[in-house]
Amino acid sequence: MDATRLRAWAWTAGIAALCGLWFVQNGAPERLAAPQPSPAEAFVADPGPRSGSTVAAPLRASEPVRIRIPRIGVDAPLTRLGLGTDGSLDVPPAEDRNLAGWFGGGTPPGAKGTAIVAGHVDNAEGPAVFYSLGSLKKGAAVEIDRRDGRTAVFTVDAVEVYANEDFPDERVYGASANAALRLITCGGGYTRATGYQGNVVAYAHLAGVR
Amino acid sequence: MRSPARLVTGTAAAALTAAALGLVTAPTVYADELGRPGRTTATAAPDASECLADPAAEDAGAFCEEEDAAGSASPASPWSGTAEEGEGDEELDALTGAKPGTGTWPEPGTDPGTGNRPEPGTDPGTGRPPSKPPVTRPAPTPTERPSGHVRTGVGGSAAPDTAQLAVGGGLLGVAAVGGVWLARRGRAVGTRDA
Numbered sequence: 001m002d003a004t005r006l007r008a009w010a011w012t013a014g015i016a017a018l019c020g021l022w023f024v025q026n027g028a029p030e031r032l033a034a035p036q037p038s039p040a041e042a043f044v045a046d047p048g049p050r051s052g053s054t055v056a057a058p059l060r061a062s063e064p065v066r067i068r069i070p071r072i073g074v075d076a077p078l079t080r081l082g083l084g085t086d087g088s089l090d091v092p093p094a095e096d097r098n099l100a101g102w103f104g105g106g107t108p109p110g111a112k113g114t115a116i117v118a119g120h121v122d123n124a125e126g127p128a129v130f131y132s133l134g135s136l137k138k139g140a141a142v143e144i145d146r147r148d149g150r151t152a153v154f155t156v157d158a159v160e161v162y163a164n165e166d167f168p169d170e171r172v173y174g175a176s177a178n179a180a181l182r183l184i185t186c187g188g189g190y191t192r193a194t195g196y197q198g199n200v201v202a203y204a205h206l207a208g209v210r
Numbered sequence: 211m212r213s214p215a216r217l218v219t220g221t222a223a224a225a226l227t228a229a230a231l232g233l234v235t236a237p238t239v240y241a242d243e244l245g246r247p248g249r250t251t252a253t254a255a256p257d258a259s260e261c262l263a264d265p266a267a268e269d270a271g272a273f274c275e276e277e278d279a280a281g282s283a284s285p286a287s288p289w290s291g292t293a294e295e296g297e298g299d300e301e302l303d304a305l306t307g308a309k310p311g312t313g314t315w316p317e318p319g320t321d322p323g324t325g326n327r328p329e330p331g332t333d334p335g336t337g338r339p340p341s342k343p344p345v346t347r348p349a350p351t352p353t354e355r356p357s358g359h360v361r362t363g364v365g366g367s368a369a370p371d372t373a374q375l376a377v378g379g380g381l382l383g384v385a386a387v388g389g390v391w392l393a394r395r396g397r398a399v400g401t402r403d404a
Contacts, residue, residue, distance in 0.1 A: 003396075010392050017385030023378025034367060089356035094364055105354050118360050122367035131367065164359040173355045186363030196363040 034121050035135035036187055037159035037200060047171055049178065049205040050138065050157050056206045058112035058179040062148035064102050067117060071140040072132035074119075078144075080104035081118065089116065089184070094123040100130065107179075109144045110152035110206060114176045117144075121186040121196070130185035134159065134200045142181065142204050154181045154204035161187050163198045172201055179206035 049055050068075045081090045081101035092101040100119035107113030119130035142154040162168060172182055181204040188198025 006392060006396055009388065010396075013385045013388035013392060016381050016388070020378045020381030020383075020385060023374045023381060025378075027372070027374025027378060083354065083356055087357040089360050091360060091362050103356060106356075116356065118362050121363040123364045124366040127367045130362065162359070167359040169355075169357050173357070184360045184362065186361070190363070190365055192365070195361075195365055199359045199362075 034127070034131050034133075034185075034187060034200075037134045037136070037161055041136075041138055041159040043158040043160065043203070047158065047203055050155070053139075053155050053157070053205070054207050055178055056153075056208050058206060059110040059146075059150065059152060059209060060148070061108045061111040062146040062150070064109045064115075064117075064144045064146050064152075066145040067100050068143040068145075069136065069140065070143075072136055074100075074129060074132075076100050076119070076129045078102050078117070089118055091118055091120065094120055094128070097123060097125070097128045106173075108146070109154075109181050110146060110150070110179055110209070112176075112179055114173060114180045114182060116173065116182050116184065118184045121200075130183065130200075133183060133185045133202055134161065134187055136183075136202050141207075142183065142202075143210075144181075151210040152179070152206055153208040153210060155207040157203045157205060159200065159202045161198055161200050163188060164196075167199060176205075181205065 063080075064078050066075070066077050076098045077100075079092050079099060079101045081092065081103050082105060084090050089103055090101070092099045097120075100117055102109065103116040103118075107115045109115035109117065119133070120128035121131050121133070122128050136156055136159050138156055138158060140156040142156065144152045144154070146152060172184070183202040183204070185200050186196035186198070187200035188196060190196050
């Protein structure tokens with residue numbers, strides 16, 4: 001056995017060791033579930049359209065059918081959501097990784113008021129439709145196709161994260177003078193005992209119509 | 211043994227008679243009620259009011275009563291309970307009109323007559339315009355809204371991935387064993403070469 005062959009085996013063993021390290025590190029329980037918003041993405045003052053951003057006039061109410069967030073690779077159909085017995089927003093079926101939902105009892109996206117869209121951060125198999133919502137940045141575009149054939153284009157104003165027990169109902173679900181949009185998914189910490197300990201909420205307003 | 215039976219039959223009979231009485235009295239009640247509305251909406255009402263308003267009501271009284279009888283069945287209905295009888299029973303009217311009838315008629319005639327007439331006229335008029343605004347649809351105001359946090363995560367991406375851990379551990383073990391083996395062989399090759 002010559003030296004070159006030995007060297008090749010050494011390289012293989014080295015690469016295997018590195019791969020093993022990566023797997024162990026990636027599979028370890030301490031890792032964070034999904035990207036979380038940084039404090040820089042939160043509102044500086046009161047929630048509302050960012051200063052300097054264009055605010056489009058609200059559209060007539062029309063059912064949304066699809067949501068796209070090019071910045072984080074979201075392109076998913078929308079289903080209608082109701083309320084659970086405890087008054088909390090229902091969620092789309094978790095089996096479908098690429099499906100988000102909108103609160104059908106409230107404002108449709110693009111109409112005047114606060115529209116609410118929710119999607120899973122993950123399901124039992126792994127990441128789901130809103131996995132990367134926490135990495136969304138101010139100014140990113142959110143497009144929602146509507147049944148009337150128009151596309152409502154929203155601009156992200158802020159992305160914030162709240163603990164489950166301190167969820168700010170009025171801030172998230174409260175009325176709005178313009179066409180506002182809220183994107184909600186799970187976030188915060190995760191433990192096997194409690195599940196996700198918070199929600200990531202992206203705030204956006206209608207900035208244009210196509 | 212018989213006395214209780216009799217009691218039973220007795221009470222049953224009493225109940226039957228009570229029911230019968232109730233049935234008998236009921237129509238009179240209804241007839242009374244029916245008689246008045248018939249008057250209020252009928253043409254008799256304004257005439258009756260004229261009769262009252264007129265100073266020379268005594269002369270006009272007979273005339274009014276005649277018109278009443280012809281126009282509606284109301285004068286007779288409180289007593290007979292049937293509308294057919296009242297029609298054209300001028301003799302009866304004359305009789306009742308002469309005695310106590312004159313005293314009782316103007317009351318039901320004037321009260322509802324003057325009070326009700328304007329109402330039907332104005333009601334449909336004012337009723338139509340308000341019916342239009344509620345039809346405008348852009349009022350599906352969100353009466354309900356969610357509360358609390360949303361359960362949009364199962365944890366599949368956050369829970370420790372045992373499969374990954376196993377693969378990683380295995381790879382590390384193989385690399386370690388291979389490394390040790392290689393080190394030995396390398397030393398052996400090195401000594402042989404030297």
